[in-house]
Every structure is written in C-alpha cells, then in structure tokens.
Amino acid sequence: MSIAQSVLDIAFGEMEKRAAGRVQKIKITIGEFSGVVKEALEFAFDVLKPETPASGAEVEIEVAPLTADCAKCGPIECRLNDLNLICPICGSTLHISGGREMRVDYLDIE
Amino acid sequence: MHMIPVETDILQANQHWADDNREAFLRYGVYVVNLMSAPGAGKTTVLEKTIGRLKDDYRLGVIEGDLVTTIDADRIAALGVPSYQITTGTVCHLDARMVHNAIHEFKIKDLNLLFIENVGNLVCPAEFELGEDLKIMVYSTVDGAEKPKKYPLMFHEADAVILNKIDLLPYSGVSLEELIRNVREVNPWAPIFPVSCLTGEGLSDWIAWFRLEIAEGNTRMRRRASAA
Numbered sequence: 001m002s003i004a005q006s007v008l009d010i011a012f013g014e015m016e017k018r019a020a021g022r023v024q025k026i027k028i029t030i031g032e033f034s035g036v037v038k039e040a041l042e043f044a045f046d047v048l049k050p051e052t053p054a055s056g057a058e059v060e061i062e063v064a065p066l067t068a069d070c071a072k073c074g075p076i077e078c079r080l081n082d083l084n085l086i087c088p089i090c091g092s093t094l095h096i097s098g099g100r101e102m103r104v105d106y107l108d109i110e
Numbered sequence: 111m112h113m114i115p116v117e118t119d120i121l122q123a124n125q126h127w128a129d130d131n132r133e134a135f136l137r138y139g140v141y142v143v144n145l146m147s148a149p150g151a152g153k154t155t156v157l158e159k160t161i162g163r164l165k166d167d168y169r170l171g172v173i174e175g176d177l178v179t180t181i182d183a184d185r186i187a188a189l190g191v192p193s194y195q196i197t198t199g200t201v202c203h204l205d206a207r208m209v210h211n212a213i214h215e216f217k218i219k220d221l222n223l224l225f226i227e228n229v230g231n232l233v234c235p236a237e238f239e240l241g242e243d244l245k246i247m248v249y250s251t252v253d254g255a256e257k258p259k260k261y262p263l264m265f266h267e268a269d270a271v272i273l274n275k276i277d278l279l280p281y282s283g284v285s286l287e288e289l290i291r292n293v294r295e296v297n298p299w300a301p302i303f304p305v306s307c308l309t310g311e312g313l314s315d316w317i318a319w320f321r322l323e324i325a326e327g328n329t330r331m332r333r334r335a336s337a338a
Contacts, residue, residue, distance in 0.1 A: 001200075001201075002201060002203075002205065003120060003121075006120050006121065006123060006124075007120055009123065010116065010118050010120065010122075011116075014114060014116055018114065024111055028120065033262070033263065033266075034237060034263070035233045035234050035236055035237040035263050036237070080262070081259075082259060083259065083262045083266075083295065083296045084295040084296075085266075085295060085296060085297070085298050086294070086295060086298055093298040093299060094298075102119060102120040102121055102237075103117065103118065103119055103120060104116045104117070104118045104120060105115070105116060105117065106113050106114060106115045106116055106117075107113070107114050107116060108111055108112070108113050108114075109111065109112065109114060110111045110112075
C-alpha cells in the first residue's frame with residue numbers, strides 16, 4: 001500500500017510541476033526480485049486512486065526479470081523460484097544485475 | 111494528452127529520509143542495527159540476550175516497531191535500556207521517516223549503539239532502508255529449511271543471519287545443514303550464526319562477531335563495496 005502511495009505521490013508531484021489536471025496512464029517497472037507482488041500492488045491502486053487526479057488512470061506494471069552475472073564467467077541464468085547466487089561454473093558469488101527495480105517510468109497526462 | 115518521462119525510483123522519498131538518518135547517526139557516532147524477521151522468530155529474545163552481554167560496554171537504545179501494543183518496548187525497558195515503541199497501525203514495516211521521528215524521542219547524542227527492531231514480517235521490511243549500518247535477520251530454524259528459497263529477499267539483504275531455536279531442532283525434523291545451504295545460496299556473503307536463546311548455545315560467536323563489526327565501524331555500504 002505504501003508503495004502504491006509513493007507512486008501516486010511521485011505522479012502528483014510531476015503533474016503539479018506541469019499544472020496538469022488529470023493523469024491517464026502511469027507506467028511503472030517492478031523487479032521480480034523485489035518485495036512487491038504485482039497483484040497486491042494493482043489492488044492497492046484500486047483502493048487509492050478514487051477521488052484523486054488519477055481516478056481514471058490506467059496503471060501499467062512491467063515486471064523486470066531477475067538477472068545475474070559472474071565477474072569471471074559473465075551472465076548466468078538465474079531463476080527466482082530456485083535462487084542460487086553461487087556461480088555453477090566457478091563457485092564465486094554472482095552479482096544481481098536486474099530484478100530489484102522499483103521505478104516510475106512515465107506518465108500520460110492531459 | 112502527452113507523455114512525460116519520469117524515471118524516478120519509487121522508494122526515493124524513503125531513501126532521502128534514510129540518508130538523513132544515516133548522516134545524523136554518523137554525526138553523533140551511533141552504530142545502528144536493523145533487526146528483521148517473521149513474527150515469532152525470536153527477535154526480541156535475541157535482542158534481550160544481546161543487550162545482556164553488551165550493556166556494560168555500550169550506551170544502548172532500542173526502537174521497537176509493532177503494528178500495535180508496547181509489549182516489546184516494555185520488555186526492553188525492564189532491562190534498564192531506553193526504548194521507544196513505534197506502533198505502525200496497519201503498516202507492515204518500518205520506514206525511514208518513522209525512524210526519523212522516533213530518534214527525536216531519544217537523547218541520541220547520549221547513545222553509541224541503537225537497535226531498531228522491525229515489524230515482524232518476512233517480506234516488506236527488507237525493501238526499506240532506515241539509515242542503518244547493519245541488517246540482521248533472525249530466523250526460527252523450526253520454520254523449515256526451505257524458507258530461504260521461498261522468501262529469498264530478506265535472507266539476501268541481511269548482513270548476518272541468526273538461526274534461532276536450534277534447541278528445538280531434534281523435535282522439528284528440520285535439517286540445519288540443508289537450511290544453512292539454502293541461506294548460503296541466496297546470500298553467499300553473510301555469516302550465519304545458529305543459536306539457542308534458551309541454552310545460550312552459539313550466542314558467544316554471534317556476540318564476538320558483532321563486537322568486531324561495531325569496533326571496526328564496518329558500515330553496510332563499505333561491506334557491500336568490498337564484497338562486489
């Protein structure tokens with residue numbers, strides 16, 4: 001719920017800067033390996049949007065996949081449902097290169 | 111209608127408060143620990159045992175986070191340590207602004223070690239920086255060996271993992287070896303401390319490591335920088 005509220009606060013801040021009246025679309029990206037579940041976030045928006053300048057807005061949530069790489073061996077395929085950050089080739093620690101994002105990408109305003 | 115690019119981190123407001131907190135903690139020389147776990151893993155008991163062994167050597171304070179009640183803050187106050195309870199109502203984690211408000215309730219310059227006991231929750235607290243030096247996760251071994259795989263985020267974010275209630279292992283059918291292997295796979299760098307707060311087993315190893323961390327002033331950022 002506080003994540004959804006933060007998204008709306010960021011959107012309303014941008015709208016204020018541009019004296020925009022309504023927002024029609026909010027596009028955000030949420031990493032697969034973040035503490036946020038897409039469905040729960042969608043529900044939170046449904047609760048928070050009414051009676052705000054975003055009441056009619058579509059919220060598009062793009063889920064960014066988990067990616068990881070090894071300093072020696074390069075990109076290593078990683079699955080969130082069996083996460084293993086030990087490189088299967090050389091045994092060193094993998095670095096997470098994607099999947100932790102939480103970002104507001106753009107707004108469509110009128 | 112037109113499109114405006116935003117490209118803004120959703121947690122940026124929290125990050126600003128966390129940076130402010132970190133700056134204040136640095137200014138006053140307070141080492142700060144964020145203690146996280148699922149409900150019932152034994153955070154408060156681990157904290158009591160840790161305080162018992164450290165309170166003669168440090169000037170301690172504790173911030174307690176819970177949805178409701180002051181039961182935990184009362185337990186800490188009973189040890190003669192200043193404590194402040196944040197009741198979050200319906201919010202399932204502490205955020206940096208709540209901590210910012212709470213530190214005004216302390217004479218922060220009188221402290222050099224502050225524990226923040228987060229709301230019991232295995233997911234959300236892991237996403238919110240508070241301005242801490244260390245994130246410590248407490249996990250109850252009897253909750254099963256597979257949880258690090260099912261809920262990897264908090265295990266991944268922890269700077270150390272305390273595996274509590276090992277005295278109950280013989281009755282639980284949980285393999286400590288398998289649990290440690292699973293923690294290691296989602297977090298290859300954090301030290302792991304199997305402990306029992308009931309018998310005291312393992313607590314000395316945890317305390318020795320923790321004292322060294324404080325002494326070296328090893329901040330979270332420096333640790334991650336050297337691990338990368």
